[in-house]
Amino acid sequence: MIPSVDTTEDKIRFIIAMLAxxxxxxxxxGYNFFTDEQLVALENLIPFGFVIYATWKNNYITKKGEKQKAILKRNNLV
Structure with missing residues (x-):
């Protein structure tokens, strides 16, 4: 049975777990799809992706984010 997934992050985690x-x-x-060099490259790219994602999510750089920050400032929360 497939568990309930509510957010995009949940869906991504589920897909990654299934692929793993x-x-x-x-x-x-006995089938190997990746060489050691490819695995090392992938291991280096995953943290890079997390840094980009965290930077995107935790900063107000989109139009929606700018609106959110303005609302937070009006309510003295930032």
């Missing part, structure tokens, strides 16, 4: 499970299962059958 499939990779482990296929790996037990």
């Amino acid at each position: 499970a499939i990779k482990v299962f296929i790996g037990t059958l």
Whole structure:
């Protein structure tokens, strides 16, 4: 049964978990899709993606974010 997913982050986590499970299962059958160099490159890209995402989410750089910041300033919350 597929668990309930409410947000985009939940959906991303679910997809990554499913892909990891499939990779482990296929790996037990003896198939290797990635070389060591590709895995190292992927390991370096994932933290980079998290930094970009966190910067995007935690700063008011979009039009919606600017509106949110203005509302927060009006209510003396920033």
